[in-house]
Amino acid sequence: MSLFADVVFPLPLPQAFTYSVPEQLRETVRPGLQVRAPLGKKTARGFIVRVHDQPLAPAAIKDIDSVLEAERIIPADILDLAGRLSRRNHSSWGAFLRSAAWPAESESQTRASLTEAGRRALAGGELSGEEGKIAALLAVKTYSPAHFKKRTVAVNGAAVLARLIRKGLAETAVREKTVRRRTAAAVRPSPVQLDLDFSLDEAARRAAARIDGAIAEGRTLSALFVGSSARRASAYLQCIRDTLARGRQVLFLYPEIGMSKAVSGALASGLGERAVLLHSRLTGRERQDALRCVESLPAAVIAGPRSALFTPLPRLGLIIVDEESDESYVQAENPAYDARVGARWRAAAARIPIVLGSDAPTVESYQRAVRDGSLLEIAGNGDSAVAVLLDDRRERGLLAGPLVERIRSSLAAGRRIILFVRRKGFASFLLCPRCGHVPRCPRCNIALTYFQKNRRLQCRYCNESRPAPGSCPRCGGRILEPRGAGLEAVEEELKRIFPGARAAGFDSERVRTRAEREKVLERFAGGAVNVLVGTPLLAHQAGVAPASLVAVLNPEHGLGFSDFQAAQRTYVDIRRFLRFCDTADPAAEAVLQTSLPDHPVLRAAAAGDYAAFYREEIEFRRILGYPPFAALAEIGFWGRDAQALTRLAADLAAGLREAGIPDVLGPSPVQSRGQRGVQIVAKAATAETLDEPLSRLLAGVRVRKTVVRFD
DNA sequence: AGCACGCCGACT
């Protein structure tokens, strides 16, 4: 009897492909095996997900080419997890498995580079416009030709590259990158200083005991730790030690890859050599070493951002998801998934506990924890800053009078100050008062940000920059007014009122590299800078010295959006900003300067009163039938032909209604990162009633699509 | 994601 294997590939392909198994591989093939198989004109690396004897494929069946990494089979639990997530998110199964696999022994990649003639032409200034731009990029390092297809690089980068190649100024070469194998003996975790001094109060001790009990009994438990990051850290550490003591592994997820250094430091100081970091920026060799390290340690904590979820761990005893309300856990595309959902599924399948932790959790998690009796408060009094709400509706300047006074006294006392401003640049757009014209990016169709320091307009998506016009390009009006004050404007006003202040701006323009960021933060910690004016970028930094005055300008910003998560996002963001307020300093102050000083979300966020926020928000979700009381999907279609996309989306909406889903909104035009598309939003009582028709209807859709699911 | 096929604009 002949044997067949279904293979999925780490490409944006929804389906599995059926191959016949050649005689010599009959004994080797099994689900989870990494193989090379012919696909189109080439061969591709893929993963066997099923072995069977029914050749149901419509087309001619080809043989599997060869087996890769025969000793590293992806275990069944990971295969299932990836499969379930791909079905929920209508994305590629194989794409998930790449995060689970060992790095392939050799990986070939095509790279474009400049030829000698190209370098001479560039140096001689012979290249202009797009050609010059791309040649300049290639002069620094090589890129994959696909990189130039992105609209952010150039309008038509691929064509420009082709032209450079035709002129003999650039070339492409296939580079074979091999990952050298090391022997296990060569791999050693780096030794670290153990810092055994950590304290645990009664609430945290009880929470940890509850988790350890679940591990001992081999049952799943989805707990929510609510408390400050310091308290969570000590509770986590206790849970981790307990789990390691049982000879089991811990998977520790944190939101962003940028936090890796801080997280590994904290874990290493508490756990020594038993902490291993896994993230997507590791090289093949580093990843291999890390995985070998995991294999050689009987019990360890494996930490990483969302992609670490797929690490095969045979002795997994506990999953921790820190900062669970951080939206970085949601990946919108290629493949789309919510790592928190995946983590819950993995814990349930493995019959182990999962700990979600935050000081401002999502209402979805909070509601679930309250319902299941697994809410574990580890907060203490005085952990979190309480902010004053300042009404700025009658103010004429950018900084409200009472805020100016607080800045004055803080400066006089030699204290550190942080101001958060949402927008970078001087103004978020220019407006012609005569005809209402707003200069937009021709490529992205969004209003251009105005930078006063060099009098230029810049697109915040594609970074294209141009000189600001002196008069209105449409009606010829004499002036264009700056509207929507940004970071530069606040900085300027601050320096005008307090000429002696040593202020530094912290946005993606000013601090581009890691070194620059660290330098500014060092100067702030040391006192060389005493006022830090930052965009939300600053709120995502680790190692910012706590300030005695933290002010957030216009925190109500997101509340105007018609998004069911707007209130939650606002609450979470505000609490994130206020974390920079030094709670150890009794004189420390926090300020929210807003035009909505009576808004319940802002009041709750200012007070750090999560319970108050939750009461309001869960009622809103219940009444309007939003998650966690319903399953919701946001489906986006992306491309150029708006009419075709709208037709496609309308068909989908009609199909969903026909399938018995009453709540379908749209199609409505959307814009994301400068791309245009249409979106529909569908709500259903349960996940099953939503996902089944959605998969069926999306199966034939060819355009680029994104699906974000909530429940 | 690649790669081939097929349709419209500017050129030796």
Place this chain on the structure above:
DNA sequence: GTCGGCGTGCTC
């Protein structure tokens, strides 16, 4: 007349 740009469809 063709060369070659990119929109569309397919890969077991």
